[in-house]
Amino acid sequence: xxxxxxxxxxxxxxxxxxxxxxxxxxxxxxxxxxxxxxxxxxxxxxxxxxxxxxxxxxxxxxxxxxxxxxxxxxxxxxxxxxxxxxxxx
Numbered sequence: 519x520x521x522x523x524x525x526x527x528x529x530x531x532x533x534x535x536x537x538x539x540x541x542x543x544x545x546x547x548x549x550x551x552x553x554x555x556x557x558x559x560x561x562x563x564x565x566x567x568x569x570x571x572x573x574x575x576x577x578x579x580x581x582x583x584x585x586x587x588x589x590x591x592x593x594x595x596x597x598x599x600x601x602x603x604x605x606x607x
Contacts (some may be wrong), residue, residue: 519543520541520543521542522536522563522568523545525565525566525568525570525571526549526569527568532590552576552594555573556581559583563583564584564586564604565584565586565592566590567587567588567589568591569593569596571594573587578607579605580605587607
């Protein structure tokens with residue numbers, strides 16, 4: 519079972535579609551502090567964000583379970599791509 523963390527406001531229809539996929543457990547959270555995101559990432563395989571969630575190097579370092587980041591929307595300026603790549607995400 520893969521666990522996917524959904525932060526920010528995603529379309530309810532989109533979240534519901536994810537919940538219907540066999541083998542995926544969706545964890546929905548609202549606005550989170552960087553410390554809360556860092557802690558939550560320890561328990562998930564993937565995260566889906568919009569622009570409000572900032573995935574900085576400090577948040578991404580030391581997350582061996584995290585394998586994927588999905589950005590709902592345009593741009594990736596809120597995601598440290600170099601850190602994600604270094605961490606194997």
